[in-house]
Amino acid sequence: MDILFDEQTLSVKYDEDIDNTLNWDDVTRITGYKVFSYPGEVTFLVFDNEFGENLEVSDEMSGWLELMGGLPDIFPLPADWQELLYDCEPGEEDVTLFTR
Numbered sequence: 337m338d339i340l341f342d343e344q345t346l347s348v349k350y351d352e353d354i355d356n357t358l359n360w361d362d363v364t365r366i367t368g369y370k371v372f373s374y375p376g377e378v379t380f381l382v383f384d385n386e387f388g389e390n391l392e393v394s395d396e397m398s399g400w401l402e403l404m405g406g407l408p409d410i411f412p413l414p415a416d417w418q419e420l421l422y423d424c425e426p427g428e429e430d431v432t433l434f435t436r
Contacts, residue, residue, distance in 0.1 A: 341406060346383060348393060358383055358391045360410055366434040368421040375418030377426055381433075 338349040347357045362385040370377045379395040381403075393403065407413060411434045414420065424431045 337397045338395050339397050339403050339434050341399070341403055342412070346391060346393075348391060348397070358385055358389075362386050362435070363411070364436045365432065366411065366413075367406075367430040367432050368424065368426075369430045370424055370426040372426045378389075379421060381421075382430070 340347040340349060343360070345357055345359055347355050349355050350387065359388075363383050364386050365384040366378060367382045367384070369382070370379050380392050382390050382392050384390045404418065408417070413433055417433045420431050420433065
């Protein structure tokens, strides 16, 4: 699975034929959470849009680090947003990083 993004869209490529795409302008909320997974934890970001849909990406996907580096250029995230995300514990409430 690959995370692809540019100035206008976020896409997740699951295989050669299936893609999910979300326009940045439609994003109303970004949250993050963690789950336990063998052998450790997986971190997720969830992008909710104004149509009641969402797109989830995880740190196990190719392109995660690039997305983490590019998000502050697209959204006004808190200065400590990465710390908030990485410090959350599996099973805790989701961390809200952006709301429109």
